[in-house]
């Protein structure tokens with residue numbers, strides 16, 4: 089056993105059960121793989137969905153798909169990354185299929201196998217513990233662990249920083265929200281946007297909308313603390329869902345005009361109805377939430393007919409290899425105040441981080457694993 093390939097991971101053994109901190113070993117690297125010592129790992133709602141059984145994966149498994157860390161070993165075929173590089177781990181994509189070649193790896197033909205199978209293509213697992221194989225490779229990383237196995241495909245080099253842990257949520261949540269605005273909707277300055285839900289994805293969308301000089305920017309969230317934070321981050325209005333109303337008349341009254349864009353981070357019939365009713369003509373509503381299963385919603389074809397679009401967006405339509413460096417530049421320029429939405433927790437306070445994410449008191453918990461060195 090190579091000592092540097094041992095670590096501690098949060099292992100899910102049964103749906104509905106707690107994550108158990110367990111000593112694990114990363115198996116021998118394949119030529120295209122990397123071993124990353126984790127510095128920070130965000131928790132995303134999709135991780136909670138697995139814990140609740142909404143998204144089925146093989147067990148036991150290590151979750152976590154917003155890792156940031158330092159490369160400590162690389163496979164023989166890895167050429168673009170060096171040992172010692174700081175990396176943010178994002179979702180996995182084959183980089184070769186039609187969608188990947190078009191620069192839209194979120195829609196990779198092999199996305200399900202690469203992100204949800206939690207095993208290599210030959211069925212082998214990347215991790216083991218004292219009792220046997222453990223599934224790794226969740227989103228090509230399984231980063232709720234002090235070490236993780238990833239690849240060049242989903243590891244994005246970022247400038248070396250003592251604040252590397254803060255960059256972890258660029259791998260999924262912040263990328264999804266910010267990418268939806270900057271890559272999918274592409275607003276011009278002065279265009280109006282409403283963002284439904286002020287969790288991490290909504291916060292990413294808000295920061296991007298502020299950077300893109302959208303106006304007005306309306307954030308809708310049931311939690312007063314999140315509405316307050318939205319205003320501090322640059323929203324022009326922050327409303328509770330019942331202030332919007334099903335027909336969104338409350339929203340239109342506040343704005344005195346129409347909206348060009350809506351971002352739905354909730355994914356329910358009620359919110360999609362509100363968002364579409366709030367849209368001007370023409371207008372685009374992006375829906376982002378992963379609810380699991382079919383999740384049917386009904387919409388008015390007549391309403392859409394007037395130039396309105398409802399579009400689903402995965403991972404912000406972004407290619408992490410170009411978009412994450414762009415987000416890092418925005419963060420360094422003060423346009424992406426990640427520290428305002430992130431609270432860090434040492435890995436041994438995992439249960440507290442999960443509880444505070446569930447009750448909404450923390451927007452984005454990031455677990456930390458002992459610093460850069």
Ligand SMILES: [Zn+2]
Nearest residue numbers: 182185188196
């Ligand atoms: Zn692909």
Ligand SMILES: [Zn+2]
Nearest residue numbers: 132134260261
């Ligand atoms: Zn995610």
